[in-house]
Amino acid sequence: MKRHLISAGDLSRADALLILDTAEELAILSDRPIKKLPTLRGRTVVNLFFEDSTRTRISFEAAAKRLSADVINFSAKGSSVAKGESLKDTALTLEAMGADAVVIRHSASGAPHRLASWVKGSVVNAGDGTHEHPTQALLDAFTIRRRLKGLGGAATRGEGLDGIRVTIVGDVLHGRVARSNVLLLSALGAEVTLAAPPTLLPLAVGSWPCSVSYDLDSELPKSDVVMMLRVQRERMTAAYFPSVREYSRRYGLDKARMARLPEHAIVMHPGPMNRGVEIAAEVADSARSTIVEQVANGVTIRMAVLYLLLGGTEFPEVTQ
Amino acid sequence: MCAARNPVAGRDGLAVLDAEEIRRALTRIAHEILERTHGGGEIILLGIPTRGVPLARRLAALIGEFEGLEVPCGSLDVTMHRDDLRLRPARALGRTDLPAAGIDGKTVVLVDDVLYSGRTVRAALDALTDFGRPRAVQLAVLVDRGHRELPIRADYVGKNLPTSQREVVHVLLAEVDDTDAVLIEDGGQP
Numbered sequence: 001m002k003r004h005l006i007s008a009g010d011l012s013r014a015d016a017l018l019i020l021d022t023a024e025e026l027a028i029l030s031d032r033p034i035k036k037l038p039t040l041r042g043r044t045v046v047n048l049f050f051e052d053s054t055r056t057r058i059s060f061e062a063a064a065k066r067l068s069a070d071v072i073n074f075s076a077k078g079s080s081v082a083k084g085e086s087l088k089d090t091a092l093t094l095e096a097m098g099a100d101a102v103v104i105r106h107s108a109s110g111a112p113h114r115l116a117s118w119v120k121g122s123v124v125n126a127g128d129g130t131h132e133h134p135t136q137a138l139l140d141a142f143t144i145r146r147r148l149k150g151l152g153g154a155a156t157r158g159e160g161l162d163g164i165r166v167t168i169v170g171d172v173l174h175g176r177v178a179r180s181n182v183l184l185l186s187a188l189g190a191e192v193t194l195a196a197p198p199t200l201l202p203l204a205v206g207s208w209p210c211s212v213s214y215d216l217d218s219e220l221p222k223s224d225v226v227m228m229l230r231v232q233r234e235r236m237t238a239a240y241f242p243s244v245r246e247y248s249r250r251y252g253l254d255k256a257r258m259a260r261l262p263e264h265a266i267v268m269h270p271g272p273m274n275r276g277v278e279i280a281a282e283v284a285d286s287a288r289s290t291i292v293e294q295v296a297n298g299v300t301i302r303m304a305v306l307y308l309l310l311g312g313t314e315f316p317e318v319t320q
Numbered sequence: 321m322c323a324a325r326n327p328v329a330g331r332d333g334l335a336v337l338d339a340e341e342i343r344r345a346l347t348r349i350a351h352e353i354l355e356r357t358h359g360g361g362e363i364i365l366l367g368i369p370t371r372g373v374p375l376a377r378r379l380a381a382l383i384g385e386f387e388g389l390e391v392p393c394g395s396l397d398v399t400m401h402r403d404d405l406r407l408r409p410a411r412a413l414g415r416t417d418l419p420a421a422g423i424d425g426k427t428v429v430l431v432d433d434v435l436y437s438g439r440t441v442r443a444a445l446d447a448l449t450d451f452g453r454p455r456a457v458q459l460a461v462l463v464d465r466g467h468r469e470l471p472i473r474a475d476y477v478g479k480n481l482p483t484s485q486r487e488v489v490h491v492l493l494a495e496v497d498d499t500d501a502v503l504i505e506d507g508g509q510p
Binding site for chain 1: 405408411417451452
């Protein structure tokens with residue numbers, strides 16, 4: 001493991017499996033009377049959120065608290081950032097307070113990378129602009145492995161996602177989740193296909209380790225996993241498709257489309273959902289949907305990441 | 321005891337227990353557990369990964385053989401409770417698998433391969449507290465090599481093995497290492 005978690009692309013297959021296996025062992029914590037471990041006692045984790053987020057921030061907070069770390073929540077609203085403080089000055093302030101890890105979400109792609117050069121502690125990317133969201137990809141991989149490779153336990157240890165076909169549908173251009181997932185899932189051996197209108201695919205998609213399709217219906221029968229992405233209207237500055245209704249008709253997952261999936265296939269969504277746009281309510285609430293499971297797995301996977309980054313020697317410079 | 325260089329594959333060292341001796345030691349410990357717990361009615365055997373787990377299973381099987389009891393048996397990973405985590409890079413976790421009935425009011429027998437500094441057992445005691453409140457906790461080890469750093473002692477010992485701190489004790493078990501043996505190796509550095 002490296003000192004920071006900035007991009008899913010930094011993780012080798014072995015690193016990713018170590019995180020998943022660690023999470024597998026931590027998952028039993030939720031069945032225990034005392035859902036807390038003493039491992040990170042005395043360590044400080046700062047949640048530095050420059051962008052609105054509910055589940056990711058709460059998830060990181062719960063993960064750090066379950067490992068007994070002290071958590072400082074920092075949101076740009078109501079802080080000195082509102083008065084014009086720069087990221088660097090904010091970082092130096094946190095540094096002076098002795099943060100062992102900084103979990104950062106920022107609207108600018110690359111902000112965590114810059115931050116990593118200013119602070120001594122570990123930096124965990126919790127979503128930067130349209131770039132990456134590595135812990136989301138890890139929790140998705142964890143959910144896929146648990147659902148499709150046997151329900152957890154020692155049996156899945158060390159197992160990748162080899163042979164699993166994942167179709168990621170929707171707004172790849174504005175979605176950091178898609179990039180992280182493509183990098184991580186393909187490193188774990190899955191075959192990833194992006195299904196989206198051409199306007200919502202980034203230019204460089206040809207260099208990604210995945211295939212691309214403009215036709216969702218032809219991909220569905222051969223998918224083990226369908227991952228629906230949110231249509232990020234807040235990031236859209238131009239007309240990427242004629243109307244929401246048309247998008248929904250061509251790329252939304254409704255009951256009829258779900259019926260074309262193989263029997264065992266699962267439906268994922270990183271949340272928050274636009275019900276009726278990219279995913280129909282009856283699909284989101286069906287037994288195939290892993291949406292609630294993904295949230296629960298999010299806490300577990302973030303515990304694993306924090307443990308692996310902070311649990312050992314202060315500066316594990318040497319990767320394993 | 322055979323004092324020849326050990327032929328066990330891949331491991332260099334002096335064999336201090338062979339498979340037969342390990343079996344006898346475990347048989348004795350199983351009897352002692354039954355004796356001390358008055359028939360073993362309310363006990364749970366918890367192995368500490370890695371090699372404590374197969375040892376706990378073997379003890380459970382032996383107790384089952386002697387008394388016809390089905391003794392609950394599980395594993396308890398103590399990594400997250402260790403006091404030396406910050407001395408090394410973060411390590412992979414072992415499996416924790418406790419019997420569904422829980423440990424409240426039961427006599428928990430912790431099982432490990434080697435008792436050395438006592439720090440692992442300290443971590444295990446801490447880990448247990450998070451799962452419930454056992455009536456009593458006891459400790460069974462295959463080898464006690466001395467050099468305790470904490471006020472901890474074992475209730476059941478397979479073999480007391482006076483060692484120097486330079487030496488390394490390897491316990492090999494068929495479930496993990498394809499063979500049963502206890503070896504002492506000169507580690508070279510203190």
